Amino acid sequence: MNEITCECGHVNPEGTVLCEACGKPIEGNQHINGNEDKKLLNMRYDGSARRSQTYNRTIVDKIWNFFSSVKVGVWLIVLTLIASAVGTILPQEMYIPPNVDPASHYRDQYGMFGQIYYQLGFHNLFSSWWYMLLIAMIGISIVIASIDRFFPLYKTLKRQKPxxxxxxxxxxxxxxxxxxxxxxxxxxxxxxxxxxxxxxxxxxxxxxxxxRFARWGPYVNHIGLIIFLVGSLLRFVPAFYIDDFIWVREGETSMIPGTEGKYYIKNKDFILETYNEDDETDARFKEAIQKQGGPIPKTFQTNAVIYERTDDIIPGKEPELAELKDTQAKMNHPIKFDDFALYQASYQLNEFKEMTFKIHDKGNEDTNYGEFTVDLSDPKNEYTLDSGYRVEINNYFPEYEMQEGAPVSVSKYPKNPAFVFSLYPPDSEEAETSFLGIGANVDASGENDYKIGLVNFDVRDVTGLTVKKDHTLPLIALGGAIFMLGVIQGMYWxxxxxxxxxxxxxxxxxxxxxxxxxxxxxxxxxxxxxxxxxxxxxxxxxxx
Amino acid sequence: MKEQTLKKKRKRLVFRTVILAVMAGLVIFALISNAKEEKSVIAKGEQAPNFQLQKFGSDGETMALNDLKGKGVMVNFWATYCGPCKDEMPYMEKLYPEFKEKGVEILAVNLDSTELVVQNFIDQYNLSFPVLQDKNGQVMDLYNVSNLPATLFINSEGEIVEKVIGPLTLSKLEGHLQNIVPEE
CATH class of the missing domain: 3.30.310 (TATA-Binding Protein)
Known part of the structure; x- marks a missing residue:
């Protein structure tokens, strides 16, 4: 290290621009801060020796110096800004309709530009490796640039002489x-x-x-930023952060995802209230309600029971459950248990739950030979009526569609149920077969004497809950607070x-x-x- | 003086290396975690996580993966409302007796919600291998399966040898089954 002894007797480290003790411009180093031929001194970092400007020998030094440069830092930020802006031009992959092939979706919807967009990975920008790398490099740049500037400045201000x-x-x-x-x-x-x-x-x-402490503001600010970044990094660790979603049907008990099978939830009741223009308190919204035309949800909530599993957790095995709490989730009022919170996030109304049918003469709907009710989530094989009639369910399609002339189900949810029934009149071994769906009642042979008709149905609601666990918030809040302290420290003094x-x-x-x-x-x-x-x-x- | 300078230099190099290494470690951690989230099915070479499910057509009889240690196991995720799933059922039925002899079990994990529908299907297709009921999709979640059909081939050590997303042909199925036949 070529130390420089100033005429005042102080020994300065290599790369010093202004003597630490007396401030004399050190000959041969003035170019570092651009002081040549200038009337005034550039006082940045008080003319201290920023090491990055001086050592460039090993590969470690070279990497270090790259990140230490403010110019590089600014470029990284500019690149990230441009990339982020481009990422908002077309919808991200998570917002395109599910069940479509993203490759063809972007091409079909947005043409050539869409295809390029997709192939460059902009459709998944914010979790792409190169976007994350840019953010990470900004983080590294902040750390190194701060280290490289804080310590020399601190030392110089400490060593200054009157x-x-x-x-x-x-x-x-x-x-x-x-x-x-x-x-x-x-x-x-x-x-x-x-x-x-x-x-x-x-x-x-x-x-x-x-x-003097006002000079440390930017560095305090950077420490806050780094804590903030580390906090968001911890969101990748399931022990710190879980963000999941669950649909629960009324009356059903389901495992809560993200809890490793430890907790279950039962949806006792889902309640949706809409604004009613005839209601006294809602009357003031009359105009808005009429303008909207349809019902506007006012509040929705799930009454639920949370259970904890008490036996050994083997996925799929029927669990033994102990009730933890009987509670409700409302907008902005989540159900909280252990480290988790369940937020009321979505709902589906009026899914079919039960259907009641009656048997009547084919030509006369007013006759009634008995009724039976089918639970759509667990239909039985056969129903024997008091009147002696027997109905067998030959086939059941929860959400039926006709494909190539035959009914098939496209999901397991009873959104559009259809049945193939076999009807045995009393004391008869001969069955009458019919196909029954919503808006369809087909007599298989065309020679049936009886007809089965839908008389009633029961619906239930499905609630959608967001499952959250977040231990990173305290750290992110701490980072944010330190960030603000740094800003205040540097701004107001x-x-x-x-x-x-x-x-x-x-x-x-x-x-x-x-x-x-x-x-x-x-x-x-x-x-x-x-x-x-x-x-x-x-x-x-x-x-x- | 000279010695002190060298010492300082070494100190600086160590300091910079440590800081850079720590930060590189954090970045690599973030990138790997991010890549992992996008993975759809548990990777090849990993141990298959255990599960226990009820068997269709029995009165509450259950089967657990861990009970089949020492055998090769094919786990097929399917549902009656999934067209391609139905197509491969006859292939599985055809190969099942032969491979059962050789020590390979087939578990068909079904995701329907109504027993009647599945029971009808089993009767219609005359399936003899165990069909297990995963009504709430817990095992499907466990294996990170999002699209049906999906098939995993697990060897006698409980390690996932092959995963196939989408339908299988008869010859492919036979090849994969051959791979998990336990050695004598």
Whole structure:
């Protein structure tokens, strides 16, 4: 390491721009901060030796220096911004209809552009590896750039001496020369103390400084940001974060996903209330209700029981359950148990639950030879009626469709149920077969004497609940709080220094602040009032 | 002086290397976790997680995967409302007696919700291998299966040898079954 000894005797590390102790510009290093041929000194990082600018030997150093560069950091942010913006042009994959092939969907819907979009992976941008890599590189850049700047700045400000080099003084933005012998230095110091400056003296040279901690604001802010990023990283760990979804039908008990089979939920009742213009309290919304035309949901909630499984957890095995709590989930009022919360998120109304049929003469609907009720989630093989009639279910299609002339079911949910019935009249072994669905009642042979007709049906609702577990929130909140502290620290306080140098016939005075130069000059005016020191000039403004 | 400089240099290198390594570790962790989430079915080479399900056509008799240790097991996820699933049932039925002799069990995990429908189907197709009832889709979730049909071939050590998403032909089915026949 080629250390540089300044004429004031201080030994500076390699790469120093301004001597740590006296501020003298170090020859041969002025290009680092672009100080050549300039009237004023660039005071960034107080001219400290940023190591990244100096060492470039091993591969580790090269990677380090790459991330240390603010220019690189800004580019990473710009690239991420552009990518994020492009990612919002077309819908992301999670928002396109399910059950379509994304490759053809993007091509068919958006043409050539859509295809390119898909092939470049923009359809899944925010979880794509290269987007995550960009974010990660911003994170790394923040850490390294901060390390590389905080420590040299901290050391330099710690090592600064009140006695400054003449060149340093002259090249400050706020600088003034006073030529008189009547200067009241005691009053000057008193004024400084009154304004809460810290005063350091060396051979009659006076350094007044306040609010140095404001310089640490950006670094505190970055620490917060890193904690925030780590918090969001932990969302990949199931022990910290679970976000799942479950549909539960009224009367059914289901395993809650994400709990590893430990918890079950029973949907006792789902309640939906809509706005009613005849209702007294809702009358004020009359216009809006009429404009909408259809019913508007007011509130929906699930009355549920949460169970804990008490036997060994083997997936699929009939569980032994113990009731944990009997409660309800409403919008913004989740069911909470253990580490989990169940949020009321969605619903499906009026799924068929039971259907009641009656047997009558084919030609006369008013006759009635008995009724039977079929539970659509568990139909029986046969139903024997009190009147002696017997009905067998030959086939059941929960959601039927005709495919190639034959009925098939496309799902297991009774959304459009259809049956093939065999009807045995009393004392008869001969069956009459018919096909019965909604809007379809087909006599198989065409010679049936009886007909089965739908007389009633019962429906039930399905509730959709979001399952959440989130232990990352405290960490993310902490990161956010530290971030804000850093912002406040850097924004509301300014680091101000005023140097005073005794001369044979008067004094030199120079000032520096990291922001808000006008306020610095105001403060200097207050400090020098009555001391016969002349107001320094802002050399930057003068140049304009 | 010289020695001190060298020491400082080494310290700097170690510090930078450690910081970079820690951050690279975090990034790799994030990328791998992210890639894992997109995986649809449990990967080849992993141990098949245990499950226990009720058998159709029996009075509450259950079967557990762990009870079949030492045998090759084919687990087929299917439903009556899934067309391609129905197509491969006859193939499975055809090969079942031969491979049962060789120590391979076929478990057809069904995802329908009504027993009547499945029982009708079993009778219609004359299925002799065990059909298990996964009414709530718990085992399907366990195996991260999202599309039917899906078939897993598990060897006698309980390791997943092959996973097939989508329908199987007779010859492919036979080949995969051959792969999981336990060695004598």
């Amino acid at each position: 006695k400054r080099h003449e060149l340093f003084m002259k090249k400050q933005r706020v600088f003034g020369v006073t030529e008189t012998e009547q200067i009241d230095l005691e009053l000057y110091k008193k004024n400084l103390k009154k304004r809460r400056f810290k005063i350091y003296e060396q051979d009659g040279h006076i350094l007044a400084e306040k609010n 300014n680091h101000r220094r005023i140097w005073l140098q005794p001369k044979e016939n008067g004094v030199w005075i120079a000032g520096h602040t990291n922001k808000n130069w006008y306020a610095l000059r105001q403060e200097i005016n207050k400090v020098i009032s009555g001391t016969h020191i002349q107001e320094p000039r802002d050399q930057y403004e003068k140049k304009e």
